[in-house]
Amino acid sequence: MLSFRTFGGVARPFATLGLLGLLAVSVSACSEAATEPVATVRPVKVVEIAKADATRELQYSGSVKARTEMNHGFRVAGKIVERLVDIGDKVNPGDVLARIDATDYALAVNTAEANLMAAEKQVETVRLTQGRAQELFGKKFASQAQVDEAQLVYRQAIAARDAAASSLQQAKNQVVYTELKADRRGIVTAISADTGQVVGVGTPVASVAVDGEKEIQIAVPETDISHFKQGQAVKVGFWTDDQLRLAGKVREVAGSADPQSRTFSVRVSLGDDPRVLLGMTATVEAAVATRRPLASIPLQALAEKDGKPIVWVADRDTSTVHARAVTVADFAPDGVRVAQGLQPGDLVVAAGTQFMTENLKVKLPDATLSQEEQPVAMQATSALR
Known part of the structure; x- marks a missing residue:
């Protein structure tokens, strides 16, 4: 009985050790399997x-401008007393854009008229003198020299009268020039001077974009400028309407680069389409052959x-x-x-x-x-x- 218990008591530890050994082998096998790399297929x-x-497409953006934009300024100096247009107004030939004070120019007209009247009286006087000298010469009471002198004085009086007439016309023109008028039909795009301002001759007062042909100005880098030639056909799209696409033509290619941006200015002309408005953003597309x-x-x-x-x-x-x-x-x-x-x-x-x-x-x-x-x-x- 005693030896049986001893055997049984010894046998339990051996069984436990065997079980732990099997577990260790299993864990080792699992860890080895976990370290094996798994191929990733993405x-x-x-x-x-x-x-x-x-071929490749060159695309450059620009804004729509009028082919001709005129900066209107007075032909005489003075103080602006009235401005009759605002930005966005449409004007026709002869419409008054602004006026300057014409008081001094009206006085100049009065002076010129008085000078002309005096010159005409002088002409009448010397005409009588010439006639009297001619009559005395016929009666042998005057010499030829006196007749020639009378004719010379008469011609000088005629020249002075003509000069006075020209001065009067010039003074009248200056009165007309106190009104700044539009030359062609278009739309006012800028106002550079306002009422109360004193302006000199030619100082811009209002800018008018002339109706008719429009154009787009783009800046092209020197790497692509060789692909643009005068008269070249291009396509033009507009940001406001993807469906609006027009045919354009290169009108002008700058002969020199801008000193700051180092780009060349290219102007593309468009037809007169009412859907195209000034200031719209446009994209110019040109297909060029690749080297x-x-x-x-x-x-x-x-x-x-x-x-x-x-x-x-x-x-x-x-x-x-x-x-x-x-x-x-x-x-x-x-x-x-x-x-x-x-x-x-x-x-x-x-x-x-x-x-x-x-x-x-x-x-x-x-x-x-x-x-x-x-x-x-x-x-x-x-x-x-």
């Missing part, structure tokens, strides 16, 4: 590079590595992605134009590039996106995040 959106574009074909990709497909632009290209055979350096030509509203680094048929990751690593295993879609479907691919970034 689904991606891709676009297939089509044949590169042989080398450009491939288009979505903006989300462009990434950066070591400070240089790259894209992630998917390999159809291995379903892995690889970084490829590219040369960006320019940015367009629909994405990025790439000059070098891509070939037709390449599969470019269109979204989620921040998750890509070299040789990452990816799941390609059953059908790749065409370039017409690229906007759909651009919306996939949030889904990948």
Whole structure:
């Protein structure tokens, strides 16, 4: 009995140790299984590079202006006593825009009239003197020298009378010039002087945009100015109405760059369309041939590595992605134009590039996106995040 209990008492610890050993082996096996790497396969959106574009669109914005804008100023100096127009008023030829004080100019007319009257009296006097000298010469009581002198005095009186008449006409013109009138039909765009202000000859008082042909002025950098030629046809769109698109023509290309912005001024003329209003914002579009074909990709497909632009290209055979350096030509509203680094048929990751690593295993879609479907691919970034 005693030996049985002793055996039983010894047997329990051995059984417990065996059970603990089995648990330790199981835990070790689980930890080894947990440390084994699990391959990550990430689904991606891709676009297939089509044949590169042989042309590209240049777009520049500007505002609609009148082809001719006139700065009206008085032809005489004086104090403005009345302004008859405001900004936005439509004017016709002969409409009075403003008036200056005409008191002094009216007095000048009175003086000129008096001078003319005196000159005419002088002409009558010397005419009588000339006639008397001619009569005395016929009777041998006057010499030829006296006759010649009388004729000379008469001619001087005639010249003085003509000068007085011209001075009178000039004085009358200055009275007329105290009214500032519109020369052509248009709309007032600016007021530079107001009632009570003393202005000099030619000082701008009101600006009038002449009705008729309109134009758009754009600033083009020197890298693209060679693509704009006088007479070149362009397309013009307007921010206020996407459906409003007109044909334009390059009217003028500046021969030198602006010293501050280093851009060239280009003026594009438009027809007289009532839908186009002065001051509207317009976009000028010109299709130009590229020196080398450009491939288009979505903006989300462009990434950066070591400070240089790259894209992630998917390999159809291995379903892995690889970084490829590219040369960006320019940015367009629909994405990025790439000059070098891509070939037709390449599969470019269109979204989620921040998750890509070299040789990452990816799941390609059953059908790749065409370039017409690229906007759909651009919306996939949030889904990948």
